[in-house]
Amino acid sequence: MIKILTVAQREFTTTVFTRAFLLGLILPPALIVLGIAISVAFSTERAPAVKGSVAIIDRSGQVASTLTAKFTPEALERLYRDDAGEQVSKAVSKAADQASKGPADPVGAVGGQLDAVQAAAAIAGTTPKLTLDVLAAEASVDVEKARLSDWTVDQGGRLMLIVIEPGVVAPKAGGPIETYQVFTAPKLDPRVVAPINRGMVHQAVVDARLRGAGLDPVRIAGLMSLAVPRAAEVTKQGERRGSGAAQFIIPLAFFMLVWISAFSGAGQLLNNTIEEKSNRIMEVLLSAVSPFELMAGKILGQLGSGLVIISVYAAAGVFALVALAYADMITWWQIAWMMVFFIAAYLFIASVFTAIGSAVSDIQEANSLMTPAMLLIMIPMFAVFPIVQNPTGTLAKMLSFMPPFSPFAMIARVGSNQPPAQWVIALSAVFSLAAAVGAVWCASKIFRIGVLLYGKPPNLITLLKWVRMA
């Protein structure tokens, strides 16, 4: 036993007390957070700054005039800068002001302001520079459509054509409900199209219908302007914003903690075992300890390193939850179960990796045996999202009792908002641990034979044969 502990101690200290380990502990999460922050900051749903004209054939005669009133550079700026949905109401009120103040010739008014605002927009450079082109109502759709395919990013040209039939604004009683048509130039960025389509034209048509029904669009818009409230959760500590997202993040976090810690420790084992073989230190070690003592010590030592990782991250996570006042979302028994399932997951994976490491002499040879091990790694990854979304579903329940996936499936369920009953968790834990012990036993059979074997690495079948040997 003492020898096992001696081996374990060396394994632990040479893994954990290194710069690489500490950096690996701190850097990845820091980098991930930084990466997310940067990509959020730089990502944009903004449309590219293309230039061109939006042509409209308004056969209803009701829409074009309001549209031209709205087609100001400032409105465009706001339209493209913010969420299309939210901007509708703002654009409407602004256009309403202008319409009431503007002259009878909306097109002229727009044209006059165009130069001034375009200069500003040019400096900003991030809003499409669009002009409105009102075509004659009798214009041929096919002819006008054809010009769209001539549009280029550099030269500009006509990039959109909107065709509004009379029936769109004044639907015939009992007739089909029509909508207007939108044609665009090829490969036009949808982010340019959507705000014009959904934001401006759609609203202009609806406004025309309202006016046709004798309603005041401005008044209606005001009545409809109502924000949808966010639900507030009432906890014993008081109220807080809804924790919707957190309810999915927390089980995911539990899963990731177990996954990262288990595979980190097991990966070290693989590398260290291969190193001991390729450095030819194995024979010296085996003159002092038995193969089982060596293997057990290494597995124990790396269990320690995995525990360091999971404890540090768990502590950080708890700290974050407390800081955000979400502390009541997790309980101590969840963390306790996480540790249990981590041990089960780690032991199983560590056994597989140790067995592989003992059978080969260098890292390249490990690749051929790693394929089944990769399955071990990837399947939980694929399964975690469905399980988190549906903790009581079939997939979740099935995997909960299928080692080696059971610890992962279970811990995702334990962290979710529909955790299973305690006895179910305990049963899965027993299964997982039993499977882990079995894996260690099989690994020791392989390790015993593999460690002093050099030369052509055995394949999977041979490894299984070794397990069955006395």
Add this chain to the structure above:
Amino acid sequence: MSVAIKLEAVRKTFGAKVAVEGLDLEIPQGSMTGFIGPNGAGKTTTIRMIMSILFPDSGTLSVLGRRSAVESKDRIGYLPEERGVYRKMKVGDFVQYMARLKGMSTQDSKAASNQWLDRVGLGDVRVKKCMELSKGMQQKVQFISAVIHHPELIILDEPFSGLDPLNARLLRDLIDEQHQAGRTIIFSTHQMSQAEAICDRVVMIHQGVKRLDMTPKEIASQFDPRTLIVEPVHEDAEPALVESLPQVERVEQVERVWEVSLKPGAEASEALAGVASRVPCRRVEVRRVSLEDIFIDIVEGRQATREQRQKLREALRSSTPTAARGDGAGD
């Protein structure tokens, strides 16, 4: 017990290859035995069987009175032919770790590690990483880890390989020291001069079979080459002058030196006096038997031609260590 290791009719095959055949061996306690033989002779296989790393196909084996070396791990020190270190560990830590694995306490292992490193001149590199050491330094460190825990039995497989003459001499002295302290030592080597210098028993293995098992004295008397080495002062001196001596069988001239073979039963000292009186010589000496010569004699027979001997000599001196292959075959 007076016998540290006993092998009886041990046989080991790897597939079709017979690595060791019908090996009988008795290593008395406190003796220093040299296992000699060329690469591939079966030395490492034999050692691995002693260490219970490999197991014989047939025959019996006992180590320190037990059926297997596994039961006496902490009383045995082992330096395998293929030996490495933990490259990223500090030298002092590595030696200490090895000592602890052999059952020494943390305190004792630290003290012993420091002591030994100083003794072999590696005191300054204690805090360096093992990978920063030269090959010779690494070998010394590995040797230390084999003996640091005061083992009763020390088994060294090719301890001198890769060492320069200075370090080889140092190692030889260290091994001798252990011997003087009463420990049983076996070491294998294909450089027979190493064994000649310090062993009190020599075991010669060739192609899996034991060809020789004697003390140096016994070897000297049995394999007296009955040859004089004569280096005449004048290059043009006539060998015929010496050939006509009654004790002389024949004279072979090799460059500047005459190898004078004596007739069976001839008295070497008389022949020596005779040669010296007939030819002015720079040097006349009785050629000392070397294990290499004996080996060649045994393997090729006394009638071996010079070319055959030279070939075998070169094979013996080539210092490529055998790598342990998947089937364990090799040495």
